[in-house]
Amino acid sequence: MSDPAAPDDLTRLGARLDEAKARLVPDPKRVAAAALGSGFRLGLELVSGVLVGAFVGWWLDRWLHTSPAMLLVCFFLGLAAGFLNLMRAVKREQAAVDARKLSEHPQG
Amino acid sequence: MASPLEQFQIHKMVPLEIAGHDVSFTNSAAFMVLILGTIVLFLIAGARKPALVPGRWQSAVEELHEFITGMVQENMGPKGRAFVPFIFALFLFILVSNLIGLFPYSFTVTSHLAVTFAFAAFIFIMCIVIGFARHGLHFLELFYPPGTPIYLAPLIVPIELISYLSRPLTHSIRLFANMTAGHILLEVFAGFIISLGLAGGALSVLGILPLLMNVALYALELLVAVVQAYVFTLLTCVYLNDSINLPH
Numbered sequence: 001m002s003d004p005a006a007p008d009d010l011t012r013l014g015a016r017l018d019e020a021k022a023r024l025v026p027d028p029k030r031v032a033a034a035a036l037g038s039g040f041r042l043g044l045e046l047v048s049g050v051l052v053g054a055f056v057g058w059w060l061d062r063w064l065h066t067s068p069a070m071l072l073v074c075f076f077l078g079l080a081a082g083f084l085n086l087m088r089a090v091k092r093e094q095a096a097v098d099a100r101k102l103s104e105h106p107q108g
Numbered sequence: 109m110a111s112p113l114e115q116f117q118i119h120k121m122v123p124l125e126i127a128g129h130d131v132s133f134t135n136s137a138a139f140m141v142l143i144l145g146t147i148v149l150f151l152i153a154g155a156r157k158p159a160l161v162p163g164r165w166q167s168a169v170e171e172l173h174e175f176i177t178g179m180v181q182e183n184m185g186p187k188g189r190a191f192v193p194f195i196f197a198l199f200l201f202i203l204v205s206n207l208i209g210l211f212p213y214s215f216t217v218t219s220h221l222a223v224t225f226a227f228a229a230f231i232f233i234m235c236i237v238i239g240f241a242r243h244g245l246h247f248l249e250l251f252y253p254p255g256t257p258i259y260l261a262p263l264i265v266p267i268e269l270i271s272y273l274s275r276p277l278t279h280s281i282r283l284f285a286n287m288t289a290g291h292i293l294l295e296v297f298a299g300f301i302i303s304l305g306l307a308g309g310a311l312s313v314l315g316i317l318p319l320l321m322n323v324a325l326y327a328l329e330l331l332v333a334v335v336q337a338y339v340f341t342l343l344t345c346v347y348l349n350d351s352i353n354l355p356h
Contacts, residue, residue: 033328044281048277049271074270077263077266078270082271092346
């Protein structure tokens with residue numbers, strides 16, 4: 001430790017380590033905000049399928065006087081459609097993430 | 109103190125009625141005119157003195173156009189080129205209305221479901237018309253992919269149909285909910301600043317906290333405004349792609 005440059009080198013190394021760590025481990029607040037956003041987006045995909053299904057069922061019931069058969073059937077079809085929406089949205093996001101990763105690390 | 113929902117109220121500026129329908133010129137309509145004016149000014153500024161080495165404004169307009177062309181090319185392929193003007197106009201309108209809404213005392217057009225759903229419904233109907241025009245009855249393969257066993261049809265067709273019908277709903281609610289939620293949050297924290305500041309003594313000093321929070325929220329809202337305009341147009345591209353290039 002007689003070398004006066006050593007502590008300076010160490011702090012510089014520390015700064016570089018922090019920088020590298022920040023690159024690998026993103027800011028948790030940012031991750032939380034992004035997760036909240038995608039959670040809301042994906043939740044909406046599921047809910048909209050159920051809502052539209054239930055609405056179609058209710059409308060068919062009123063038209064055909066079959067209450068509540070069509071509402072029940074279409075509710076569950078809507079649930080399936082919601083999950084289909086959800087799966088497609090996740091696939092779309094995954095494709096976007098993959099494309100971004102590929103452009104950042106072309107060999108990996 | 110004013111309610112945080114007051115900012116979303118529609119006021120009639122010029123009451124007008126045509127054939128029993130209320131078509132008054134409202135503050136919402138006034139802001140739409142302002143948005144259009146801003147866009148036209150921006151584009152004119154960019155195209156006024158076209159140069160080989162672009163200036164600031166020209167560069168901004170060109171970058172934007174390149175960005176949209178790239179997005180359309182990526183999502184719709186070469187057949188999508190005809191839709192570049194539509195997508196460009198859509199993106200600019202939503203982007204500028206989101207950004208203008210961030211100015212204090214202004215009105216956010218896209219924070220109304222009526223506006224976003226009008227866009228989404230128009231795009232939905234456009235998708236259906238284009239799909240039938242380009243592919244005729246083959247467009248219906250979207251709901252019954254070829255190769256599906258016939259006994260699965262009673263299950264697949266309604267599910268795909270409901271999934272397709274739910275598109276305008278997700279499309280419009282996403283933009284509307286993001287803008288509305290952000291603006292309510294900003295207004296609520298702004299209310300905290302005022303009530304803490306008026307409390308007097310040590311509490312007044314605490315008023316700096318919601319102020320800092322509001323500054324951070326403004327940065328976030330700026331991000332949300334741009335990202336939501338991007339997401340709305342990206343989804344439009346994805347939906348139009350289903351009509352132009354059948355997925356199978």
